[in-house]
Amino acid sequence: MNIPKSHPRYLSLQIREKLVKGFENNLVAKEGLLAHGRGEAFDYIIGEKTSKFAKQAIKSAANMLNYAQNSVISVNGNFAALCSKEIIQLAKSTNSKIEVNLFYSSEKRKKAITKILKESGAREILGIDKKSSTKLVGIDSARRMVDKNGIFSADVVLVPLEDGDRTIALKKAKKKIITFDLNPLSRTAQTADITIIDNVTRAMKLLVIESKKKSKKHQTYNNKKNLKMAILEIRKNLERRAKSV
């Protein structure tokens, strides 16, 4: 369907159509469409822009990736559909591995995701070869598969839009977690070491830029404080908008 440019949700609807196209190309799961919808709602009340606190989180994330021993970018269908180019750029600039890792596992989707990543310039893609797959502890079977050479042996993992149970399992496995999550109240947001409260399409572009700056190692970032700022920002936005109702 043709959405007119005058529609106030035009930009958001454009990203949505990209997701829908990703669904049609077998990249995105049905549940991925729903998850994107939740993100849209949180982006909406955040104001659909990258906030100061998100920029701070992005800087710290770039730094953590640059100083990791063995960093891995975990890729699901939504992430691949929206950011395949930036994933490759970030992997190169931070010397990170790429692992396809799905919440709703499916060989068909894994293949489609691998294809788009290769088309965008990826060389090695982990998470595909069953021989190197192994299990995370503390999570039910369907969702615990990871790659021995990827997430399993990583010190830092970048996970997009992740399920809470899985983030907690990764933390138990002593990984440092960087995540994109537009909901500052989610378990993933609250469990990760660095939570980037921003639309992944905006944040990934900035993260690539920051990762190329190769700043000195710093560790002053406070995720709890950052989350609180995000929640208060939303609250402020709502207050402002309540006045204009």
Place this chain on the structure above:
Amino acid sequence: MNIPKSHPRYLSLQIREKLVKGFENNLVAKEGLLAHGRGEAFDYIIGEKTSKFAKQAIKSAANMLNYAQNSVISVNGNFAALCSKEIIQLAKSTNSKIEVNLFYSSEKRKKAITKILKESGAREILGIDKKSSTKLVGIDSARRMVDKNGIFSADVVLVPLEDGDRTIALKKAKKKIITFDLNPLSRTAQTADITIIDNVTRAMKLLVIESKKKSKKHQTYNNKKNLKMAILEIRKNLERRAKSV
């Protein structure tokens, strides 16, 4: 996939699976999955319960439907997938017509929606016969089709989860609008005469109960005030939750 009962989002995930099933049965559009995701996010920050202000809106909606000359319940795929029984019950108790009316029009979906409504006990279903379709003024062509004997000639229309442009077009056509919308900031929420800020699966059950009470006609309801209360309630919830981060 089997979601364990211990998952904190279990109930919400159950409703989500119902939507996904509706999608597989051709009731729900891809965009409907996304729209549901947005609703999930707003329901989450509202607290996933029917608030006092939603109960007030539901009472007034029941009253408005009971005293309408010619009320119509507009049904889309999500509404049919989640509430087909309640739609029939409400149509009976308020003597309302039922019209299948889609944002993303599709004959296949119309047929699937008609089927589930008939299975749930509907007799007459409008919006199907092309001979009686006509156009709303002030909205682009793909989205303006309504039934001459349904929405076009109605004085009161109940629309679920509606697009803002369409709600505005319905208002211009002098309809009284009752809507379900979990986002108190949306144009639909702010344009409607009565906005029920609640999950449609909870609110429809209550609306059916209220509509059977046949209360005296009253018109003291203030939608702007109700929306402000909803926004402030969300703000309060966020404040409370920010403290526990």
